[in-house]
Amino acid sequence: xxxxxxxxxxxxxxxxxxxxxxxxxxxxxxxxxxxxxxxxxxxxxxxxxxxxxxxxxxxxxxxxxxxxxxxxxxxxxxxxxxxxxxxxxxxxxxxxxxxxxxxxxxxxxxxxxxxxxxxxxxxxxxxxxxxxxxxxxxxxxxxxxxxxxxxxxxxxxxxxxxxxxxxxxxxxxxxxxxxxxxxxxxxxxxxxxxxxxxxxxxxxxxxxx
Numbered sequence: 001x002x003x004x005x006x007x008x009x010x011x012x013x014x015x016x017x018x019x020x021x022x023x024x025x026x027x028x029x030x031x032x033x034x035x036x037x038x039x040x041x042x043x044x045x046x047x048x049x050x051x052x053x054x055x056x057x058x059x060x061x062x063x064x065x066x067x068x069x070x071x072x073x074x075x076x077x078x079x080x081x082x083x084x085x086x087x088x089x090x091x092x093x094x095x096x097x098x099x100x101x102x103x104x105x106x107x108x109x110x111x112x113x114x115x116x117x118x119x120x121x122x123x124x125x126x127x128x129x130x131x132x133x134x135x136x137x138x139x140x141x142x143x144x145x146x147x148x149x150x151x152x153x154x155x156x157x158x159x160x161x162x163x164x165x166x167x168x169x170x171x172x173x174x175x176x177x178x179x180x181x182x183x184x185x186x187x188x189x190x191x192x193x194x195x196x197x198x199x200x201x202x203x204x205x206x207x208x209x
Contacts, residue, residue, distance in 0.1 A: 001025055001118065004047040006032040006064065007080060008057055012103065016051060019107035026111055035059025039067050042075055049118055052097075054081035054088065065095035076118050084199045093197075102199075140182045146200065148175045152188050153195035 003026055007013050013031055020026050030045045032038045035056035042050060050068065054061040061079055068077050078099040079092040089100050099117025101110070141149065144165075151161045158172045165172070176188070185191050195201040 001049060001114070002027050002029045002045070002047040003114070004028075004030045004032065004038075004041055004045060004050045006035070006038050006050055006056065007053040008033050008055075009053070012053070012080070015107060016110065019110040023111045026114065033057075035061070035064050038064045039071060042068065042072050048076060049114060050075060050077045051080055051101075051114075052077050054079055054083065054092070062091060062095045065092070065097055069096040078114060078117050086198060089197060089199075141179065145175050145179050145182075148172060149179055149191055149195050150201055152176070153192045153201035155192075 003020065005013050005016050005028060007016070017028055020028055029047050030041050032041050036058040038050065038052070038056075038059070050064075052061050052064055056064065059067070061081075065077055065079075068075055076098045077096060078101060079097045080101055080103055081088060081092075082103050084102045092100050098120065099113065101113055101117075105113065147165065148161055151164065156164065158169045158176070161172045162169045176191070179191060180186065183191070183194055185194060192201075
């Protein structure tokens with residue numbers, strides 16, 4: 001998987017390079033320091049994935065997403081940002097991003113985050129659960145329901161969640177039914193997507209961004 005890094009902060013670029021260095025199935029093929037460089041570099045280097053900073057000089061991240069979707073629709077774009085509010089996250093997905101990674105994620109999680117976003121198995125929107133719930137998102141869930149929702153986002157089965165929380169599998173199913181009802185969700189896939197989109201899944205990249 002060939003990756004192009006687009007970020008105007010040298011520290012972030014170097015941090016991403018270090019995180020991806022030595023990963024057998026991922027190769028960093030280039031860097032863009034301004035938004036106006038992204039499309040020409042994509043056309044020349046033909047990456048599979050662009051890691052795209054939300055705030056870029058000349059052309060911002062959302063404009064870059066529009067350009068990529070129009071001119072290079074086969075290239076996957078993953079948004080990188082210091083922001084984790086729902087408005088920006090939803091805007092990124094509307095403009096064509098396949099993932100959203102907040103720059104507070106542990107670098108060791110970055111390769112997996114890229115793979116999953118590209119494969120479409122989960123939306124990556126890593127942020128503060130406290131900020132999200134204080135804005136009323138998922139505010140109707142109990143503390144136990146929030147814990148179970150986060151466990152679903154981590155990919156745990158009902159049996160695994162039950163063992164972790166010392167409750168029966170039937171109790172987990174009961175809580176999941178309440179979660180689906182309160183959040184208007186149909187299944188655990190939608191529940192996991194909700195958790196990532198709204199920053200409820202804890203997977204803290206780059207504290208210094």
